Structure formats: C-alpha cells, structure tokens
Amino acid sequence: MPAHPDRRMLWRNTALLTILGNLIAKKHILILGYGREGRSTLHRVLQAGGFASVTVADQSSVVPEDPNVQVLSGVSYMDTLDQYDLVFKSPGIVLPKNPTQYTCTFTSQMEVFFLACRDRIIGITGTKGKSTVTTLLYHILKENKRDVVLAGNIGIPAFDILEKIGPDTRIVCELSCHQLEYLNLSPHLAVLLNLHEEHLDHYGTMERYIRAKQQIYLHQKPEDKLICELSVLPRKGTCRSHIYTVSDRFSTADVVLSGTKIRFEQGDYRIPVQKIRLLGHHNHIDIAFCYAICHMLGLSDAEFDQALKTYRPLPHRLSLIG
Template sequence: MIEKIIPWIKGKRVLLLGFGREGQSTYHVIKQAGGYASLDIADLASPAQRPDEEARWITGPGYQSCMDDYDVVFKSPGIVLEKPIEEYRCQILSQTEVFFQCFRDQIIGITGTKGKSTVTSLLYHILKNAGMDTMILGNIGIPALDHMEEVRPDTKIVFELSCHQLEYMTVSPHIGILVNIHEEHLDHYGTMEKYVAAKQNIFKNQKTDDILICNVQCLPESGTCPSMLIKAGVNEPGTDLSVAEEPDGTWIRFRGRAYRIPVDEIRLLGQHNYFDIGVVYGVCAILGMDDGAFTAGLKTYEPLPHRLQYLGERDGVRYYDDSISTICDTTIQALKTLKDTDTVLIGGMDRGIDYRELIEYLSECQVSHIILMEATGKRIYQEIYKFYPEFKDRPRLILAEHLEDGVRRAMQITRPGHSCVLSPAAASYGIFKNFEERGEVFARLVFHS
C-alpha cells in the first residue's frame, strides 16, 4: 500500500513543514517509499536529535520562507501558513489529504467543535465489537500514513478530523459527520467564518452518492452540499435522524427504525452524549447493523478520559473531570447532566470567546459555588459585576488564582452528598501542556493532596 504515495513524491523536491508527531510519521513513510529527489525539514524549533544527516534543516522564525524552493510541501496540521495558500507555487499537501485521495470511499469522517472524539471512538468500538474490519485514525492521535499497509478492500476507516486537518482539504469522506460548530480556535482563524469554512470541507468535496449526517444547528447553506444530507437533532421536529426524550425513555428514530437508548446500562451521561449515540446509530444502520449488535457495543463502551469522567469520591463528595471542556456549551451541558453539582471550577487561557451564554446560564442554575480561575475566570467575574447587575446570588462567585487554589477551596466548601466538577470552558494552553494534563493535575490535587 505504501507505494500509493509514490506519485506525489517521485522525482520531487519534498519539504516537511513541521516535525511533530505527524511530521515525523510522514518523514518515515516517505523515506520508506523512496523515489524523491530530496527530503528536507522546516520547523520553528530545532530538534534535539536529527533523524537524518542527509536532510537539510530550516529552523527559526523564517522557516516558512523556503517553501517555494520545493515541488511538494507536506504541512503538519497545527502550522499556520504565513500567506494565503493560492500565493504559493509549490503543491501543499498533508497526510490526511494523501490518505483520503487513496481511500476516501472507505472513510467515515467525523468533525465538530465538541464531541467528535466521542463519536469517533464509540463508532469504532461498536463496529469492532460487531466483528467488522475497521480501524481508527486521525486527530484522535493516530497518524494515518502509519497504517496504510493495514487497509484492506472492506476495511471501514473511522477518521477523526480537526479543523486544521480539514482547512485545505480538496477531498471529502464517503460518509461525513458534522457533530456541531461552536465558537473556537479564533486565535488561529481570526474570524468565525474562516473556522466554519474549514469545518465545512467535511462535505464540500463529497459526491452525489456520498452521505452527510449533520446537526440541524449547523446545516450547510443551500447548494453547498453535493451529497445526501441527513439532518440530525435532539428534540427537534422534522429531522431525518431524531433523538428525543419521551415519557418512557430517550429514543432514536431513523429511517423507520425506533431504538430506545438503555441509559441505565451505559457509561455515557447527558443529552449531548445521547446525540452522539444517535449519530453513531445512524451510521451503523446505514452499514446494515442490527439493534442487538449495536446495543452490545454501546453497553461495553468505556468513555474517553477527561470528558465528564467520574474520578471517585472523597469525604462524601463525587468528583468529575471535564477538562476537555473549552467552550461555554460544554460546561452548560456538564451542569445540566450533573444535576447535583455543588461546585464547578471554570477558567483557563483567554482566547477572547464570548461568555454571555455561560454567564446567563450560571445566573439561573442551582450550583452553590462557582470557582473562577486564571485569565478567563477573572474576566467572567469582572464582566458579571460590570454588565450583569441582575446576576443571581453573586456571593456564589469565588475567585482563585490557579487550579491548585481552586481545588483547595472546592474541597473546603463542597457539601457531602453532592458533586464537584472541573469544566473550564477555556483552553489550557500556557498553563498546562494540554487538557489531558489539566485533568490529571485536577485528579492528583483531589485525591493525593
């Protein structure tokens, strides 16, 4: 299978732009394939150890200025190009682009601001559990080109896609899933319109016999989606794929099928997760899976860490890690799900997102203690006192400098028999390496202090 990438590199001067996990993966695959004229690497930082003395390294602030000296540039997802892509003479590719060019007919691609990792991992687990030949790749942390050799003609490829991977894509998956779009990554894109445009590449290059399952909250504009559109929603009338809370349970309805989610027998909590289950059910139904096989997989699925993850109990208080939460909506969903929350910890790096929706929800909710940390915590606190005189029960607001102070205060004030949840509604960058480290530090502070 690795020979499939040779047409892109044969006789070409090749540059890798970025040498993180994906850049290193691309390097090893291209080296193995061979046939290129040269293979060089450009990155802002100079690596501690260079894997190849033959390769030319371009590092430092001007590392992107050499791009047009090459025929082909493989760009890593997180790198922001300094010019519009059409201004470069070189061909700019990515791992994802090349992999999709090879296997797009077998790919189920999933994107969204929140929930995409849950949908990706749940779909993979249920397909695998049902005995299907399947693999999981992409933004979930598994570089695609590393696994080209494992793809067989019947393999179903479940592929998580970030906005950065989609930004310059010219090919879309056979089945696309757009879970939702919320305000996010504006520090990278500058405008919401550019961020939305990146996400919409999940469907813009689909064909007429392809499928898009899309949340009704972010439907494509008329005429922009060439594939079959399946509208999905929670308690939304007129949807093709409906998730509805009814007196006798939560039901998924799709193409004449009705399926009641066994909420008391699964580990995924909350309405947002029931929507994710609904979307996965839709894909499984399209692939011909029966309800028994779907239920068997759903019941054995273990949720990903840091996504409203129950950590345990200490001194009668139940602690939950929702460190994945970097926007208002996910914190609101966490508090709607954990109805016994006595204390919530909010705050992190400030990327300038609008916190009005969260402030208005916090004013009305029954949470007794709202601990506000870091730059966004301070900003929320100041905005409430300046612009929201009607905010209910302001003494609930507690300022804390960092997570350590916030946890110490939470452990003092949270009432036994209730829950305490870390759901920051903000990024972790500049404070922690990533949201995973933030969640791990929270658990350590709670149980090992």
C-alpha cells in the same frame, strides 16, 4: 471478516505508496512541522522514494530518522518555502501568507491518504463531541467484528495505519479544522456534529472557521452521505451528497432524539441509560449520530446495544465512577 495480512500488505503497496511515489517523484520535498504527523510523513516519503531531495522544517531543533534528510529550524524555518516543489504541511501550522501567494504546492498527509482511501473513510468533525463519536463508533464496529481501523486527530496519524488496512477495511477518522482546511477531497460518509465559536485566534473570523469545517462535505459526490445536526444544514447547492439531519428538537429531522429514544428510518431505539457509562444529554446526541451510522452499515439494534454498554468514555469526560 478482516483481510488476510498478505492482502493488506499488497493493497498498501499498490495504492497509497504508489500515489505518494507519483506525487513526490523527482521533486524537492519539504515536510513542514516535525511532530507526530511530520515524522509519520517523512517515514512514508523515504519508503516511497524517487524524490530529488527531502527537507524537514520545524521551529524546534529536530533530528530526522535518516541522516541524509536536511533540516531547517529556528524562527526563520518558513522563510524559504518557495525553494521547494511540494510542501507537506502539518495541521495547526499557520502560514505567514495565503497559500495562493506561494509558488510551491501545499499538500498534507491527510490529503494523500484521502486520495487512496476516500471511499472507505467515515470522517467525523465538529466543535464538540468528535472524539467521543469517533471512539464510540470505532468501538461498536470493532466489538461486532467489523473490519475497521481508527485514525486522525484522535492521535493516530493516517500514514501509521497503512499495514492495518485491507481492501474492505472501513476507516473511522476524526478530522480537526486544521486537517480539513486545505483538503480538496471529502470522505464518502461525512459527519458534522455541530459548530460553535472556537479557534478564532487561528482563523480570525467565525466565517473562516466554518469554511474549514465545511470541507468535510464540500467535495463529496452525489453517491456520498452527510450526517449533520439540523442547525448546521448546508446551504442549498453547496452539498451534492445525500444529507441526513439529526435533531433533539425538531421531529422533521431524519434522526430524532426524544428524551432517551432515537428514531431513525423504520425503527426506534431506547438508550439504556442505566447500563452505560456515557452520561448527559450531549452524550445522548453523540449516541444518536453513532446509531444512525451503524444502522446504515447494517448493524442490528441488538448488536449496537450490546457494544454501547461496554464502551468506556475517554478520560476527563462525564461518566460514572465505580
């Protein structure tokens, strides 16, 4: 059952804000990027308090919620990073130099969130399909009365959901390569759907892009779990967690999609293709990932099936009309 609101507030106050407060105490803080995540970060930094100063930097002209917050804007907004102790970098901002060449310390909203909540996070990434898997998984768990919240690259900053998190809440979190690239932690349950050539304008090489995505499992512990497509199986010795593979071609995988049938552990599940709005084989692979996760979390096939039938795909995805 969902946690009582008072318990949620108590957990939020004693966990993440405590970690954030200790991190920023007596330091000169810069929030680099003032989009949705930057505004969310500033709000929690002001709430935690105890910093020496706080500044917002953005290429565009911005007006912070607190008039006491200093502002850097214009083309030179990243010229003075080393004047700060701690920089909260927003995803997608490209630093002029390698982070190791600065004297300041870089962190992010997601990294602080992971420090507090890592053990309850189901982190989902991949070049294709991550938004579908994230929202489908959240929908199925929510429909079955599980204590679950949604956050991440889906458009919901992690710091915005603190009041919704209780001691037993699971967090379904979509993670982009930009959110992952500087993370030094990995989620308890990591999902790597696939890897295709993308964002090379930012990373320069496919190797650097892949390395960013691999952060989802590189810092996992032995008791953690990774669910990945068989073609992106980590090299031996690079992943300490328990690995489950997914494939639509090889029967040796742990999760096998054969036509519309999913085999995982002791059971077989038939996707009710005539009764769902998700169309196409690529969506069936996404369903297979969600089925395995839900099975691990204790949902029955009947519970999964009923919720799958009520899921509405995200806009601009292949689906039935009418």
